[in-house]
Amino acid sequence: MIEVKNLFKSFEGEFVLNDVSARFEPGKCNLIIGRSGSGKTVLLKSIAGLIEVDQGEIWYDDQKFSHLNASSRQAIRKEMGVLFQGAALFDSLTVEENVLFPLDMFTHQNRKEKLDRANFCLERVKVTGSNGMFPAELSGGMKKRVAIARAIALNPKYLLCDEPNSGLDPETGIIIDNLIKELTVEFQMTTIVNSHDMNSVLEIGDKVIFIFRGCKSWEGSREEILKTDNEALNKFVFATNMAKKIKKP
Amino acid sequence: MKLFAHIGTYLLLMRRTFGQPGKHSILYRQVMREIEKVGINSFGIVVIISIFVGAVITIQVNFNIENPLLPTYLVGLTVRDSLLLEFSSTMMALILAGKVGSSIASELGMMRITEQIDALEVMGINSASYLILPKMIAAVIFFPILCLLSIIVGLFGGYLACTLGNTIPPSEYIDGIQYAFQAYYISYALTKTVFYSLIITSVSAYFGYHVKGGAVEVGKASTKAVVQSSILILLANLILTRTILG
Ligand SMILES: Nc1ncnc2c1ncn2[C@@H]1O[C@H](COP(=O)(O)OP(=O)(O)OP(=O)(O)O)[C@@H](O)[C@H]1O
Ligand SMILES: [Mg+2]
Numbered sequence: 465m466i467e468v469k470n471l472f473k474s475f476e477g478e479f480v481l482n483d484v485s486a487r488f489e490p491g492k493c494n495l496i497i498g499r500s501g502s503g504k505t506v507l508l509k510s511i512a513g514l515i516e517v518d519q520g521e522i523w524y525d526d527q528k529f530s531h532l533n534a535s536s537r538q539a540i541r542k543e544m545g546v547l548f549q550g551a552a553l554f555d556s557l558t559v560e561e562n563v564l565f566p567l568d569m570f571t572h573q574n575r576k577e578k579l580d581r582a583n584f585c586l587e588r589v590k591v592t593g594s595n596g597m598f599p600a601e602l603s604g605g606m607k608k609r610v611a612i613a614r615a616i617a618l619n620p621k622y623l624l625c626d627e628p629n630s631g632l633d634p635e636t637g638i639i640i641d642n643l644i645k646e647l648t649v650e651f652q653m654t655t656i657v658n659s660h661d662m663n664s665v666l667e668i669g670d671k672v673i674f675i676f677r678g679c680k681s682w683e684g685s686r687e688e689i690l691k692t693d694n695e696a697l698n699k700f701v702f703a704t705n706m707a708k709k710i711k712k713p
Numbered sequence: 714m715k716l717f718a719h720i721g722t723y724l725l726l727m728r729r730t731f732g733q734p735g736k737h738s739i740l741y742r743q744v745m746r747e748i749e750k751v752g753i754n755s756f757g758i759v760v761i762i763s764i765f766v767g768a769v770i771t772i773q774v775n776f777n778i779e780n781p782l783l784p785t786y787l788v789g790l791t792v793r794d795s796l797l798l799e800f801s802s803t804m805m806a807l808i809l810a811g812k813v814g815s816s817i818a819s820e821l822g823m824m825r826i827t828e829q830i831d832a833l834e835v836m837g838i839n840s841a842s843y844l845i846l847p848k849m850i851a852a853v854i855f856f857p858i859l860c861l862l863s864i865i866v867g868l869f870g871g872y873l874a875c876t877l878g879n880t881i882p883p884s885e886y887i888d889g890i891q892y893a894f895q896a897y898y899i900s901y902a903l904t905k906t907v908f909y910s911l912i913i914t915s916v917s918a919y920f921g922y923h924v925k926g927g928a929v930e931v932g933k934a935s936t937k938a939v940v941q942s943s944i945l946i947l948l949a950n951l952i953l954t955r956t957i958l959g
Contacts, residue, residue: 512835535733541837552828566836569735 465490466511466622466654471520473506480506481517482678490621490654493645493668497659498675499700504658505549507675508626511656512546513537524622542570545615547625549658551607553599559586559610560595566617585613589643605632608640616647623648623655634663641668662701665689674700723919729841730849730915743847744854751813751848751914752855756862758812759805763796763863766804767870768878770795775880785881789889792871797898801863803950806909809856810942814917817848818938821921822931830922845918852910860906864899905953909946916942 466488473481480503488494496504509515511522513529522530524540532540553562563582567573573581586592589609599607608628615623628644629637641657645668648655659665665672666686674682674697682694689701702708734740774791821844824830833840868890875883917938924934 509831514831514834538837538839541835544835544837546832546835548828548832550828552832554829554832555823555827568739569836569838 465523465525466656467521467523468507468511469521469523471507471510471522472518473510473515474518479678481510481520484520484675484678484680486673486680486683488654488656489671491649491652492655492670493648494654494656495659495665495669495672496656496675497665497669497672497700500660502675503678504660504675505626508624508656508658512544512624513541542618543621545618545620545623547608547611547615547623547628549626549630551599551604551611553607553611553614555599557598558595559591559597559599559602562599562610563613563617566614570618581617582613585617586610588616588647589613590639605636605640608632612640612643619651621653623653625655625657627658627660629659629661629664637661637663638667644668662707665701722923723915726841726845726919726922727915729839730845730918732842733839734842734846735838739843740847740850743843744850747847747851748855750816751851752859755809755812755859758808759859759863760866762808763801763805763867764870764873766800767792767796767867767872768874770800770867771871771874771886772878772880785885786889786892788881789871789886790892791889792886793868793890793894794898796864796867797902801860801867802902802905802909803946805860805863806856806906806913806946807943809859809909810913810917810946811939813852814913814938814942815935817914817917818921818935819931821845821918822924822934825922825924826927826931841922845915845922848918849911849914852914853907856910856913857903857906860902861899864902901957904957905950908949908953912945912949913942916945 467486469485471481471484472479484507486494496507498504506515510517513522517530520530521528527536527540529537529540554565557565560579560582563585564578567578567581571578583595586595589612591606591609591613594602594606599610602610608631612625612628615625623644625644629640632640641664644655644657647653657664657668669686669689672682672684672686672689673680674694676682676696682689682692682697684692689697692698692701702710770792771788774788775785778787821830824844830840830844833843871890872883872886874880875886917935920934920938920941921931924930
């Protein structure tokens, strides 16, 4: 379980997070949605501790992460898998080495066990036969998938994904969404996914939080989202004419 | 004010770099990689520059002391002492600041803006220690070797100038480079080089590690890294020369 309480963050006097509170349950896909620039990435990075919030608390189960020192944070981070918006693969390492990296750093398994684990993770994200390639040689979607494989290599308790399927075709996007969902349920992870893609919302959004101009403006499930009377959210959900036609009847 | 902020952040970065390192086997592996990057890849440039500079100093000194009263062994002696005292340590460090410093700053800067450093941090890895410490260790081990190499190759360059050009007879050059040899000049050169290697790696890493923005800022950081480490090298040269040679 991850919980944030009354987060505030401003950049140069402008609030990017304005009193955001939310609770993210394990075994469920928690989606944070909102327009581009609404503060999703800032929220996710604050949860991961990469951005220091001005005010508020961040809890990982019974530990108050926001008030821990660097070394206690490291302990929690070892149980955290993070997928960045730009994948953030290490570009001096091959695909295989990228996935092996966390295993090398934190486990005492022998070489073969580590390789098996890395290949297992790569199979889960359906990247096979590219073990020796460098990130620069991969397509955007493959990078994302390898980054997911790296994030899940150590069986994390918490999985944070920033737009796992932006820049992918709808089909691959859904495959990745479903993969995240499967892993979440299988390992009872606490998963938080940033997205501005309605497809993902309808596909995997067990719980959806709508961020509007840095505030939490709505919260509910994917079934409820279609019936909402929140004006900003309605604009977001039914942005296309096609969608508006579905809404009418 | 800004200067103090820089110094403060620099010191904090160094504290993280030397605090809580990861596994020893990984540190060892990284150091070996860095030795290849910062050290072995600099062999070529060191050899080429030193050989030419050695030859040119020989020709110039010979040209300047064409006075029959001055002994010719002065040529070899001057070449040797210029290499030992200044060229192979300080001038070489300035050249390496350009080559190694800019590559460290741009590598770390790229890693920063593509969130690779954040990725290390969220894995629970001390990114400063993981990325910067191996570079510093590799430079401290390998730059003195490059300094010695530069001395030897520079002396050889002078020898070539004697055999190929019509300067002085090679045997007199050989006599000259052995004349009144002060062994502690070598330790002086090596001591300076150790300080320079720390300056180059840590200052460049500082500018690269703290890049904010995009590719333009990475470029700026790498320029700043070279300029600032060069200035600090010259400053350190002055201080070290005052303290060691009195
Ligand atoms: N380091 C920073 N310094 C200053 N402003 C920032 C910084 N990071 C983010 N912002 C601002 O915070 C706001 C929210 O940015 P954020 O990246 O969280 O948006 P987002 O919801 O993730 O958008 P997208 O869907 O496009 O990724 C933006 O207006 C941005 O300009
Ligand atoms: Mg974002």
